[in-house]
Amino acid sequence: MADVGIRDYLKGRGYKDDEITYNNGNVMLKNKFYASATPQADGSTYGDPNKLNQAFNNYNMGDALDTFKTNLAKPRAQFSYDPNSDQAYQSALGAAQRSAQTAGNNATVRLGARGIGNSQQALTTENQIQQRSVADVNSNILPQLINQAYGRFHDQQVMDDQNNDRYLNLAGTYNNLGQQDFNNNRLTQQDTFNNNRLTQQDERQTRQDHIDLANMLSEQYGIKVDPKDDPALAYSQVAGLKPLNMREYEDRRAADEFDRQYKTASLANRGSSGGGSAIDNEMDQIKLETARLNLDTLKNGGKPAAKAAEESAKKMENEKSGLVNGLKSGDLSYSDAEKSIKTDLAAGFYTSEEAAELLKVLQTWAASAYGQRWN
Structure with missing residues (x-):
């Protein structure tokens, strides 16, 4: 040729x-x-x-x-998981939030039928439903998605090892074609590959141990703990925290004491006033139900501190609106409103600042309605 x-x-x-x-x-x-x-x-x-x-x-x-x-x-790839980029997690979270929204709306409708649909209790109920839904996704679905992601990562590592095996077989073929000097390199590569494989197996087990430790701490402390290469860094994420079962026990005790003090103060105030009007009694019942709802929140781990100032402001706006509407409609007299505010202050439902703010609204309305200043 x-x-x-x-x-x-x-x-x-x-x-x-x-x-x-x-x-x-x-x-x-x-x-x-x-x-x-x-x-x-x-x-x-x-x-x-x-x-x-x-x-x-x-x-x-x-x-x-x-x-x-x-x-x-190349360095061996490290396992990582970001729920924000996982479509499965986002879908589960979205479904939970939509379901919680529906449940919250239904709860508001039921409370509205009792005349308290716009109360703080309704807002608290909706928030609690939302929080429980998100917590359920993070507690039950998120760990499964992490395990699935790790399974896919592990499968990819196995596939990479198989490809390396094929390259080693190719190296043998290359050597048989007459590249005699390649033989020593092939043996070196084989040793390197075997050593790397053993190292990678140890690294996989170590990574799994770190994941298991993070899962255990997450379960014990009730927060998400990220796996760390250094176990001390994993423990540092719960430093200063009490285990979840201890916090729940302390919250239950605090809730029981709050319940006891509230009922004692409420009964004492009713006894000293000789009983209130039907509207006053109904408002007391609403406050008692709200307190019980707050107790349930405490027993379930405590109300989150985030947005506390915003919630307090919304609460006062709702209280002011309800006070003025009650006065305008004639369902609530000046004396009943004043007595209710002072009773709730004594029971701890209002702070002194909140009570003073409501009394100021009451006096302003009275001055406008009756043409005089009430002191």
Whole structure:
């Protein structure tokens, strides 16, 4: 078979002119050795097609082995999980929030039927439903999604190991083609691969131990603890916190004491006033139900501190609106309203500042309605 031009041969394989160069008797392909050749009188290099085919196969195998060596030198991928980028988590969270919204609306309707749909109790109920829904997703669904993500990560690691095995088999074939000096390199690579595999297995077990520790701390302390390479860093995330069961016990005791003090104060105030009007009694009942709802919140881990100022402001706006509407409609007299505010202050339902603010609203309304200042 007649010799063919090496450049034309390689261009027929899909390579570009600038990827084919010549250096000291060697034809280079993408700056890597392809074949030895001596330029002819016309400056071109030629070769037997069969030998060029063999050289091309050797080049491809060498290129694959270079890729294998590059992969071995790369750091092992570390497992990570971001719920914000997980569509499954976002879907579960969205479904829970929509369900909670429906449940909250239904609860508001039921409270509205009792005449307290716009009260603080309704707002608190809706917030609690939302919080329980999100907590349920994070407690029950999120750990499953993390485990699924880790399973996919582990499967990818296994696939990478299998690809490395195939590269090692290719290395053996490459050696059999006559690259004698590659034998020592292959053995070195095999040792490196085996050592890396053992190291990776140890790293996987260590990572799983870190995940198990984080899950245990999350369950014990009731917060999300992220896995850390250093166990001390995992424990630092719960530093200063009490275990969940201890906090729940203390919250229950605090709630029981709050309930006892509220009932005692309420009974004492009713006894000293000789009983209130039907409206006053109904308002007391509403406050008692609200207190019980707050007790349930305490027993379930305590009300979150976030947005406390905003909730307090909304509470006062609702209280002011309800006070004025009651006075305008005639359902609530000035004296009944004043007595109710002072009773709730004594029972701890209002702070002194909140009570003073409500009394000011009451006096302003009376001055406007009756043309005089009430002191």
